[in-house]
Amino acid sequence: MPALQNDILIRALLKKPVPRTPLWIMRQAGRYLPEYRATRKRAGGFLTLCKTPELACEVTLQPVERFDLDAAILFSDILTIPDAMGLGLSFTEGEGPRFSKPVTCMKDVQRIAATQPLEGLDYVYDAVRLVRQELGGRVPLIGFSGSPWTLATYMVEGQTSREFRKIKGMLYAHPELLEHLLEILSQAVVEYLLAQVRAGAQAVMVFDTWGGVLSREAYLNYSLKPMRHVVTELLKTGTQPVVPITLFTKGVGQELADLAATGCHAVGLDWTMEMDQARALVGSRVALQGNLDPAVLYGPDEVIRREVRKVLEKFGTGSGHVFNLGHGIQQYVDPEKVVVLVEAVKEFSPAYH
């Protein structure tokens, strides 16, 4: 593999000095890009796009070709693991994911425990290898997984939820069932991320989209604890060079400090907490990734520039900041606005280093 030409993302995640703040965008390979929509149309469906390494590679590279970003992130779905566990994943336009065989009882959990999901995910590792080859060392490639808790929410609810009635019902009525499910998922996430790293991922991120719906105590037990297991196991492998691990819980509050204490290298922040407040909570333990409100990209150019500046200013000086949105870029954003964002980060951020 060719040497990395632009390594400022990796350096910032490890809190090493960088000349400017690195930048990538959550969901940067997504529906707001006309070239993405074209490839997806050609693929026929979202799952085919995820499961065809050549197509997944193509869309992974699209934002890197179009914008001057400091990382590629593998195009994939967060539900690949439950899909490989045989839960019958499908996507309906505008409705999101759906599992035909959700997890409802111990028998379901035991059935899942007997599967070998990692073996069914070669398409992911193939995509990672292809992307690394095509990137030719321009920027690092980030691999990712859903967090065990977040995977469990979809597996138990069977679809996107607002109230999380079924999984929270399980949490309060049958905690042993949920704990067993989370143990299986934690181990699967470890192996999944390690396989991505072996295939070439140079950093990894765990997306805990639904940790924020839990009470503090439930968060610590059912969302954070499994993520800590993932971090601990990944760190044990002692890969060289170090593969930085980023954890991201959307809607996290004071628990940010607990997240930072897991041993991970960086934590992602949504836009509802300010960077200075987050920095006060995590101290110097980890790098911070974020956290522009994705909706700022609906504003005029000068507002985007103003808000970028505010995020940089709130983080302040020193390394350990990876610029990003606080959540995925939305599908109705004009790609030209991303150019404004990228240029603003490049223009303003050197002053903080």
Place this chain on the structure above:
Amino acid sequence: MPALQNDILIRALLKKPVPRTPLWIMRQAGRYLPEYRATRKRAGGFLTLCKTPELACEVTLQPVERFDLDAAILFSDILTIPDAMGLGLSFTEGEGPRFSKPVTCMKDVQRIAATQPLEGLDYVYDAVRLVRQELGGRVPLIGFSGSPWTLATYMVEGQTSREFRKIKGMLYAHPELLEHLLEILSQAVVEYLLAQVRAGAQAVMVFDTWGGVLSREAYLNYSLKPMRHVVTELLKTGTQPVVPITLFTKGVGQELADLAATGCHAVGLDWTMEMDQARALVGSRVALQGNLDPAVLYGPDEVIRREVRKVLEKFGTGSGHVFNLGHGIQQYVDPEKVVVLVEAVKEFSPAYH
């Protein structure tokens, strides 16, 4: 009007001594009750139920008849004001509210400014009067309104949203338009709540369901500032006896301290922040309402009792706690579980007073 026999809610909201922690339940008149479903069926539709004072009164009283609660809360919808502004409100089963004429430009805002919405809301004040009469002083009646920001989200999005693309687009691209809309709504909310108080509401609550989707700065400008205006104007009226004002922003973080500084008497908490942490943030300024995870009611009786105890213990000793769920009770909860909750609060809470 007969004198109040059970005034512990009012006393706790004003941080006066009480023998035990008062309790009511957000959305206590709701679909989890078979008698509510029967009345709603008889009404034909949700809006008819809201707009027929006799029926609204009937469902308001149902939970008070069934459980030993310390307050009634007016059964109504949070979108009565925008409905009276002529936005064409309708409800589709399972899809939530929809406005046929959402607010998209300054012309729409000016059209709204020219309406007299308060005149169209007599059915609300009539319901308040009826409920007071029927309650016969057993427990106080709480009136309520959506917060200006929360009303604006529905008015601009036209329906329930996940990404709040339109209103946040307005916030970043046309803030003057949003500010104008919020000024109109702030004044309407003041007049609406005052009319409820004149009709007999003995406490009022402002539901800011969507303040938590904003960045801190945007929250302070677009959600908190209008609520502060509402509080200030209500306090100016100097009603005797005092009508306690509770503000509730779902998903609030550090901004809880700002919320408490508005001059309100109490703040509501969802279940994601713990009571001791909240108390540390607000000091002795306000009472706190909450904050059991509504999903706890899916657990077995001993888990409900254990979790009730935890909330009481986290608040600790002294007055200023109103027990409640952290959000509305869900429709699939067994009403018998509410009996367990009520009994647990009555059994455990005297030890903290």
